[in-house]
Amino acid sequence: EAQVTQNPRYLITVTGKKLTVTCSQNMNHEYMSWYRQDPGLGLRQIYYSMNVEVTDKGDVPEGYKVSRKEKRNFPLILESPSPNQTSLYFCASSLAYPNEQFFGPGTRLTVL
Amino acid sequence: AQSVTQLDSQVPVFEEAPVELRCNYSSSVSVYLFWYVQYPNQGLQLLLKYLSGSTLVKGINGFEAEFNKSQTSFHLRKPSVHISDTAEYFCAVSDLTSGTYKYIFGTGTRLKVLA
Secondary structure (H helix, E strand, O other): OOOEEEEOOEEEEOOOOOEEEEEEEOOOOOEEEEEEEEOOOEEEEEEEEEEOOEEEEOOOOOOOEEOOOOOOEOOEEEOOOOHHHOEEEEEEEEOOOOOOOEEOOOEEEEEO | OOOEEOOOOEEEEEOOOOEEEOOEEOOOOOEEEEEEEEOOOOOEEEEEEEOOOOOEEEOHHHOEEEEEOOOOEEEEEEOOOOHHHOEEEEEEEEEOOOOOOOEEEOOOEEEEEEO
16 A cells, blocks of 8 residues: 555654654655644645755754655654644655655654 | 745535635746645645646545636635535645745645534
């Protein structure tokens, strides 16, 4: 089944404790992206990747890191999480920009 | 910079009534437009897309949207809604002339279908 998977689905952590949210797609898509969803703000793009080893900032990149060492994986790293990063995070992939995106199920992160 | 405006944060409508969810984007020469739906506790899935060609686009579940370049709008419509259409709807744009490869989303419209 073609899909985008994210892990973990739920995470509660404390300020400053490094964490990684994994994202994987099995559709051989070139483009991958991370979004955060907050009430009243919709989805905001954090980082995107056009292909392996090619990443760029979205609209809200502060406090996040990404890497794209393999085509199928695009992990999101929070090196020192803060409470304002409490949010619902979505990974998405697309065959190529600017085509439609396929979204993962989401990761609900709470930073205390 | 490109932006997307969904003016209605919530739209209540009775079952079997028609509905229109509004989306406006800032002007651009060349854009691709999308509507996504998010059911409770789920990810987003594509409803429909406009890439080029006919300005009237048909999507899944009986939804359609019309691309209006002069008004920079891409409103979503359904002639008769069902309870199962209750969800949040997001309009998104990719701007081919921006020099970036970002997708810009609106803030979403929560459709509540009433029995």
